[in-house]
Amino acid sequence: MEGKEVKDSAYLFLGSIGPAFENIALGIGDKLALKAIAWAYGVSEEDVKRRYSRIGDLGDVAFELNMGEGKLLAIDEVFGRLKEIKETTGKGSQEEKTELLSSILQRASPKEGKYIVRIVLGKLRLGFGDQFLLEAFSTAFTGNKKYAARIKESYSVCTDIGELAESLAEYGPKALGRFSIKLGRPVRSMLAQRVKIFEELEERIPGKKAAEEKYDGERVQIHKNGKEVIAFSRKLEDITAQYPDIVEAVRKGILAEKIVLDGEIIAYVENRKANDSSERFYSFQKLMKRRRKYEVQKYTEIYPVAVFFFDILCLEGNSLLKKSYPERRNLLEEHLRESRTLRLARRTITNNLEEIEDFFNKALEKRLEGIIIKSMDRNSIYEAGKRSWLWLKWKEEYASGMRETFDLVIVGKYYGRGKRKGSFGALLCAVLNEEGHRFETFTKVGTGFTEANAKEIDNLLSEHIIAEVPKNVFIKSRMLPDIFVEPTLVIEVLGSEITESMGHTAGQGEGDTGLALRFPRFLRIRYDKGPYDITTVKEVWNFKEDKGI
Numbered sequence: 001m002e003g004k005e006v007k008d009s010a011y012l013f014l015g016s017i018g019p020a021f022e023n024i025a026l027g028i029g030d031k032l033a034l035k036a037i038a039w040a041y042g043v044s045e046e047d048v049k050r051r052y053s054r055i056g057d058l059g060d061v062a063f064e065l066n067m068g069e070g071k072l073l074a075i076d077e078v079f080g081r082l083k084e085i086k087e088t089t090g091k092g093s094q095e096e097k098t099e100l101l102s103s104i105l106q107r108a109s110p111k112e113g114k115y116i117v118r119i120v121l122g123k124l125r126l127g128f129g130d131q132f133l134l135e136a137f138s139t140a141f142t143g144n145k146k147y148a149a150r151i152k153e154s155y156s157v158c159t160d161i162g163e164l165a166e167s168l169a170e171y172g173p174k175a176l177g178r179f180s181i182k183l184g185r186p187v188r189s190m191l192a193q194r195v196k197i198f199e200e201l202e203e204r205i206p207g208k209k210a211a212e213e214k215y216d217g218e219r220v221q222i223h224k225n226g227k228e229v230i231a232f233s234r235k236l237e238d239i240t241a242q243y244p245d246i247v248e249a250v251r252k253g254i255l256a257e258k259i260v261l262d263g264e265i266i267a268y269v270e271n272r273k274a275n276d277s278s279e280r281f282y283s284f285q286k287l288m289k290r291r292r293k294y295e296v297q298k299y300t301e302i303y304p305v306a307v308f309f310f311d312i313l314c315l316e317g318n319s320l321l322k323k324s325y326p327e328r329r330n331l332l333e334e335h336l337r338e339s340r341t342l343r344l345a346r347r348t349i350t351n352n353l354e355e356i357e358d359f360f361n362k363a364l365e366k367r368l369e370g371i372i373i374k375s376m377d378r379n380s381i382y383e384a385g386k387r388s389w390l391w392l393k394w395k396e397e398y399a400s401g402m403r404e405t406f407d408l409v410i411v412g413k414y415y416g417r418g419k420r421k422g423s424f425g426a427l428l429c430a431v432l433n434e435e436g437h438r439f440e441t442f443t444k445v446g447t448g449f450t451e452a453n454a455k456e457i458d459n460l461l462s463e464h465i466i467a468e469v470p471k472n473v474f475i476k477s478r479m480l481p482d483i484f485v486e487p488t489l490v491i492e493v494l495g496s497e498i499t500e501s502m503g504h505t506a507g508q509g510e511g512d513t514g515l516a517l518r519f520p521r522f523l524r525i526r527y528d529k530g531p532y533d534i535t536t537v538k539e540v541w542n543f544k545e546d547k548g549i
């Protein structure tokens, strides 16, 4: 395969035509796809509709209707056509998109047609994610599995899987370590480790350290290139459109031409009256009201936000990832003109744990959820994509010995009864088994939902209902839900006990008992996390061991 072909197929394997941080929506929904299938195979739309309600997958419908042998389509032909579909916009574009799709379906073999339809609808469902593909790159481009870990590291900096694949195909292992941060391509966020007891902070980061306030909002990476400002989420999606106020503030308040900043957006109101300098941080839920396509301006006024910057990753074309935290923080302070919307994460520097405890208590008084303690060592670099021991988190729930929270992906729904009839009664949720590249069930959550939550979850899941157990989900027959859901939506769940279970598969390995979370309670939807960012089996084992639960 040629470099370009490798690049295109890397995207296609993940069911897309470019990296997540670019706008890659093709603008075709079920309705247009249905029409394109009818046109391609000379049947009525009614006929396609009937088959669709019987089979539940338009890809399979195309497969069933396609009688042709089809000559083999070349990758660049398929890719080029999908791009054309995406780029067709404006008046009359729906008709044109439908024609473009229909004509390639006509030439495709039944199998090709099935996958093209699924890709177009964003539902390829091959049952693996990017991490699995990276392991395959190791064997394919270096002839050796041992490079997988380094490829994954590079992917944290070069988050464009196509670009990474192309370089590996061309240079083999020599491509590794060559990637650097660049404007317009977000790096994966550095994450903090959690400690078990407060004193462990001293063990992990001895001596002088910084404690920063921890803001419970949405992680954001801001790339400014002259007047152009892009905001990326933790999932590396472009969220610029949701935050016009931040974009404006960055244009005015950040004087550097080219700069990349890391921070947290939070719903925040400051009282600026002469005798009242109080401030208020609002909940994550309020911030999420800004997750909308329409009426953004109106919501900008109702829910004002501020962004608290805590890192700088690139300045005037120079990567700062290898600089120490104190050096980066100095540069950040130099280049940020604080305003109502743009803030610096507040911090204290000390070698005294009691002072850190005071700082933590003050943070709680302000309704913040905790602090992040950061190493000031010479080697305190920015470890993109890593849960690093250079950053430690200490939260209210650890301090009070409260129950633990888990981020879980929904894999099934059980019908609701009584008041919840028509919605779900409980959700089957799973953790990630990183080694097995699969999701293993961990708990059944039936409490904590308001009516509005339940409705929103139903809405979000409606696109992801599937007919059978998803390929990458491990469910025991006794736990089979009434409705299967493709693992996409992540929720945060509070729980208080982890037990061995014959029903759940989390961490089951070769044996027949898995781990299960007891007394689970829904807390919130994690819009900012994807299925591969959730709690892992390994983390569940660690929690169990630490807490003796």
Ligand SMILES: Nc1ncnc2c1ncn2[C@@H]1O[C@H](COP(=O)(O)OP(=O)(O)OP(=O)(O)O)[C@@H](O)[C@H]1O
Pocket (backbone or CB within 6 Å): 190, 191, 192, 212, 213, 214, 215, 216, 218, 219, 264, 310, 345, 372, 393
């Ligand atoms: N001053 C800060 N420095 C670093 N991160 C911060 C800071 N303030 C807030 N954060 C946020 O806190 C997050 C870590 O806290 P927490 O464990 O509550 O979040 P999470 O999303 O559940 O877990 P994680 O992000 O560690 O996977 C960071 O990912 C970041 O988004």
